Amino acid sequence: MAYPDDLRYSKEHEWVRMDGSRATIGITGYAADELGDVVFVELPEVGATLTQFGTFGVVESVKAVSDLYAPISGEVVEVNEALRDAPELLNADAYGEGWIAKVELTDTDQLDGLMDAAAYAEATA
Amino acid sequence: MTYSPHTDADRARMLDAVGVASVEDLFADIPAGVRAGAWAVPPPLVEQEVRAELARLAGRNRIAEVSFLGAGAYRHLIPSVVGEVIGRSEFATSYTPYQPEVSQGTLQSIYEFQSLICELTDMEVATASHYDGATATAEAAMMACRLTRRSRVAVSAGVNPDYRRVLETYCAGPGIEVVIVPVDLAEGGDGTTDPAAVADLQEVACLIAAQPNYYGQLEPMRELADATHATGAQFVAVVEPTSLALLEAPGTYGADIVAAEGQPLGIPINFGGPYVGLMAARMASVRQMPGRLVGATRDAQGRKGYVLTLQAREQHIRREKAASNICTNQALMALAATAYLIAVGPNGLREVAELSMTQARQLAGALESAGLAERRFGGASRPAVARRRPPAARRHATLAERGIVAGHVLERAEPMLRDTLLLAATELTTDDDIACLVAALEETR
Numbered sequence: 368m369a370y371p372d373d374l375r376y377s378k379e380h381e382w383v384r385m386d387g388s389r390a391t392i393g394i395t396g397y398a399a400d401e402l403g404d405v406v407f408v409e410l411p412e413v414g415a416t417l418t419q420f421g422t423f424g425v426v427e428s429v430k431a432v433s434d435l436y437a438p439i440s441g442e443v444v445e446v447n448e449a450l451r452d453a454p455e456l457l458n459a460d461a462y463g464e465g466w467i468a469k470v471e472l473t474d475t476d477q478l479d480g481l482m483d484a485a486a487y488a489e490a491t492a
Numbered sequence: 493m494t495y496s497p498h499t500d501a502d503r504a505r506m507l508d509a510v511g512v513a514s515v516e517d518l519f520a521d522i523p524a525g526v527r528a529g530a531w532a533v534p535p536p537l538v539e540q541e542v543r544a545e546l547a548r549l550a551g552r553n554r555i556a557e558v559s560f561l562g563a564g565a566y567r568h569l570i571p572s573v574v575g576e577v578i579g580r581s582e583f584a585t586s587y588t589p590y591q592p593e594v595s596q597g598t599l600q601s602i603y604e605f606q607s608l609i610c611e612l613t614d615m616e617v618a619t620a621s622h623y624d625g626a627t628a629t630a631e632a633a634m635m636a637c638r639l640t641r642r643s644r645v646a647v648s649a650g651v652n653p654d655y656r657r658v659l660e661t662y663c664a665g666p667g668i669e670v671v672i673v674p675v676d677l678a679e680g681g682d683g684t685t686d687p688a689a690v691a692d693l694q695e696v697a698c699l700i701a702a703q704p705n706y707y708g709q710l711e712p713m714r715e716l717a718d719a720t721h722a723t724g725a726q727f728v729a730v731v732e733p734t735s736l737a738l739l740e741a742p743g744t745y746g747a748d749i750v751a752a753e754g755q756p757l758g759i760p761i762n763f764g765g766p767y768v769g770l771m772a773a774r775m776a777s778v779r780q781m782p783g784r785l786v787g788a789t790r791d792a793q794g795r796k797g798y799v800l801t802l803q804a805r806e807q808h809i810r811r812e813k814a815a816s817n818i819c820t821n822q823a824l825m826a827l828a829a830t831a832y833l834i835a836v837g838p839n840g841l842r843e844v845a846e847l848s849m850t851q852a853r854q855l856a857g858a859l860e861s862a863g864l865a866e867r868r869f870g871g872a873s874r875p876a877v878a879r880r881r882p883p884a885a886r887r888h889a890t891l892a893e894r895g896i897v898a899g900h901v902l903e904r905a906e907p908m909l910r911d912t913l914l915l916a917a918t919e920l921t922t923d924d925d926i927a928c929l930v931a932a933l934e935e936t937r
Contacts, residue, residue, distance in 0.1 A: 407804070409779070412641075425813075432804040434813075 368397055368488070371462050375478050376487035379420065379436035382462065383481060390439055390470045394426065396461040397491045402428035405457040410446040411468055417441055419477050424467065426457065439477045441470035557895040558925045560855070562916020563706070564625065564652050565767075566756045568734070568844060569920060570832065574758045577831040578824050586823075588784075592799040599798035602786040602823060605830040612736045612833075613750045614743030615772035620784035621826040622769030622819055625753025626655040629700060629730050630662035631782045631816055632751040632771060636698030636726040637668060638780045638815070639748075644669040646696045648685040648716075649677075650705030651730055653905035659700070671696060675705065677908050683709040683869035690719035698726040698749070703742075704735060707902075707914070708852075709869055717746030733757050733770065733829075734848065737841040742772075749773045758832025759825055768825035779805055782816030847919035851926075855917045858926050864933045868912050884913045890936050896929055 374382040380398035384391045399405065409425035417423045417437035424435040446468045450456060456465040482490060498506075503515070512518060519527075537545065559567065578584060582597055589595030589602075602620045609618035622628040633645045645663065647656055649672050656670075663670050673689050676682055685701055693699065699720040703711050713729060720727040729747035731739075734756045742750045754768035755761070773781055779802060787801035807814035836844065859865040884901055891898045899915035917926075 407779070427804045432810055432813075 368400075368491070370395065370397075370484040370487055372484045374462065375438070375481035375483065376490075377420070377436065377438040377481055378490065379438070380491075381436060381438040383438045383478065384462075384466075385475075385478070388472050388475065389444070390441065390472055391466050392438055392468055392470060393461060393466045394435065394457060395487070395491075398433075399458045399461045399465070402426065402431055402433065402457075404429045405454045408450040408454045408457065408467065410448075410450060411443050413443050413446060415443045417443060417470060419474075419480075426454075435467065437470075438481060439470065439472055440474055441472040443468050444471050445469040554892065554895075556892075556897040558928050559897040560899045560915040560917065560921070560925075560929065561897045562918075563900040563914050564654065564753060565761045566732075566734070566848075566916060566918050567761055567920050568756055568758075568918055570758050570760060571835040573835050574828050574831045578828050583824060583827055588823075589786075589800065592797060596798060598823065599786050599800070601827050601830060602784075602821075603788055603798050605826045606786060608830060608833050609770050609772050612733060612741070613731070613747075613752075613770075613772045614741030615747070615750055616743075616775040617778050617781070617785070618770065618772040619781055620786055620821040620823065621754070622771055622783060623822060624765060624767040624769045625730070625751065625755075626652070626658035626769075627662075627819065628751040628753075628769030628771045629655045629728070630659045631769075631819055632728045632749040633659055633668075633698055633700060634662060634666075634816065635749060635773070635777070635780050635782060636728060637666075639726055639777055640697040640724065642695050642697040642725070643667065644671060644694075644696045646671040646673050646690070646693050646699045646725070648673045648699065648701040648705065648711070649675040649906075650683070650685055650707060650709070650711060651700055651702045652706050655730065668697075673699065673701075675707070677707075677906065681869065683707045684711050685716060687712055687715040687719040690716060691722065693723050693725070696723060696725045698728045700728040700730060700751075702730040703739065704732060707869060710739075713740070713742070713747070714745040721746065734841065734845050737838070737845040738849070748777065754825065754829045757829035758835075759828050766822055766825050768822040768829055770829075778802060780815055781805065782814075783819045784821045844919050848917060848921075851917035851919065851921040852915075854923065855915060855921065855926050855929075858930050859933070862930050862934065864930065864937070865913075868909070884911050887933075887936065888913060891929075891932055894932055896932055898929065898933075 374384050376382050376395060380395045382393055382395050405426055405428045407427040411423045417440055419440045420436050422434040423437045426433050426435055447466050459465065507514065586598050589598045592599060606618040606620060610616065622631060636645065637643055645668060647659060647670060660670055671693065673685055675685050684705065690699055699716060701711050701713065701716050703713050705711050717727040726748040727746055728749045728751060729742040731742055731750060731752045733752050733754060750772040752770040754770045759767060785801050786798055788796065788798055791797045803809050805815040807817045856867060885903060888898050888901050899913040902909035902912045902914050
């Protein structure tokens, strides 16, 4: 499976896309495939504070329920409202329309602790 | 399934397999200080002796000839069809319908129960039931905490004191603070919750209020709901199901969650149950509801079918993250409520409610006009509240000896209400019952 080069990845299968101090986060295509058809995403609230590797939501598929673990710390500034009616976007477009939240980072150094595409590909191989 | 008793040889082999010498060794980890010690069990009896002993114990029960006891559980006529339906082995012996392919009858009955509760309460979704009204109320508070991400709940003092104790037990573990919103119980007070007191509540997940409240008074539910919503909290209405045939439905006055004791719907009064808890809510909150939900769907061939749904909220799927780890449904009692509601129908339920109210008024009027008691609060609805000196508790005990249960002694729950008895009447309360109480009170005046 190919992973976009411009993202950072956590071992809990979340990805981070940076844009200045703001990050977009989601779950990886690998995670979406493992979960199977996603039927519900419990999104965090705008304004919520995320702690790196802490839980911030829930993703429910036809075969499992999993917590979402924040790949970085920060404040949620936007959530993907489209997922409320179309949770299947996580399966269809994990790195695009299936994004979960946008976060204002508190500590960009945390990104150093995440994997690049090659390392994540190796970790999930 | 065959019953296979263990022989001594079986036990010896099992003990050998796990490497201990005796059954007693299996409990070695339990400190001696917390063990039960020796049991004072009487010697064995033959069947005839057991029967005689049980009959002797049963003879100590005092069966009230006339009862005005209510305070959360109410005597109502139960049509015979209710017992007939729940006695059917397909229902009486069935287990949780986890396998929809072999459980369509059970699932459909639960779905119909949920639909009836939604209709009664004017809410969008109802659970497959809970243990009783108290646990349904406590679960509603927990649900409000999850929905609002707050950890303080407010409860009106007009909610059944037993429910409040269960609520406090539920809240103690997770560290949820319980705030009591007072009811005006003073002389001349109206016995209701003041909506203005709700506005001062800080960061509460919900306000829980009862309609009618424990003292038989009608709360200003719409005003309470509005005041609650202004604080960003959920409004939890604890209702009496029969009364919903006459009173405004919780869904119309802004309740977010409804909890109720379902016993009045076809379940006999029993010390310790089984009763049935009702819970309903808005569809937007469905994923935070506790317990079981049955949904209707279509199978691959387009046929209508029923399944347990949204199970990811539940403890067998999510374990410690479940919406509740201490609930189950009361399927057979929910079925009794379903059979009852279908048997009496909307008009029948209205008649039950109207007759109950008529008899409550008759009771209050008879006591007042005989100069035996006065109403503690303004407008008595149901149960009626009567007040009398000398001390109500002593009078209550005197009447009990004559086979009359003169309601509930309120002082036990609310010291402010000394000299006050909480009396209830239903459609089963006859004019003779009322005359009997009046006569007994006059004789013991």
